[in-house]
Amino acid sequence: MAMLSTNGDAHFSKFTILTTVYKTVGKHDITASILYPKNCEQSLGTPRPVLIRFHGGGWVSVDSLSPAFFAPWHLELAEREAAMIVPPNYRFIPECSMQDILTDIEDFWAWMHKSNSVFHLKRDMSTFILSLA
Numbered sequence: 001m002a003m004l005s006t007n008g009d010a011h012f013s014k015f016t017i018l019t020t021v022y023k024t025v026g027k028h029d030i031t032a033s034i035l036y037p038k039n040c041e042q043s044l045g046t047p048r049p050v051l052i053r054f055h056g057g058g059w060v061s062v063d064s065l066s067p068a069f070f071a072p073w074h075l076e077l078a079e080r081e082a083a084m085i086v087p088p089n090y091r092f093i094p095e096c097s098m099q100d101i102l103t104d105i106e107d108f109w110a111w112m113h114k115s116n117s118v119f120h121l122k123r124d125m126s127t128f129i130l131s132l133a
Contacts, residue, residue: 019032034084052112
């Protein structure tokens, strides 16, 4: 189910943030967010470049939208290029193994490619950047 994030952080004030579940493990939903610049809302039907951003936290903590781990250049680049940023969450060690995390990343990648649009936003997967924070 898709939901609008209630993240009110000023760090993201120039972006619309949407969050959805890309995978469920047991009763635990694993989410990905889609951020896109508010200044490109009039042309949402146009395919957008994508910045896929895996957050820091040493595999043990932090949400994908934690401002402290979100470099300003990610936001500046997305705004300049009218790109969307897609930061996925994943499970953490020690509650799961590194193999589980890699499986989450693989499932996220498959989710990104299985549909032509997410939230009716078209993405151009031929133009993307992968960032590891």
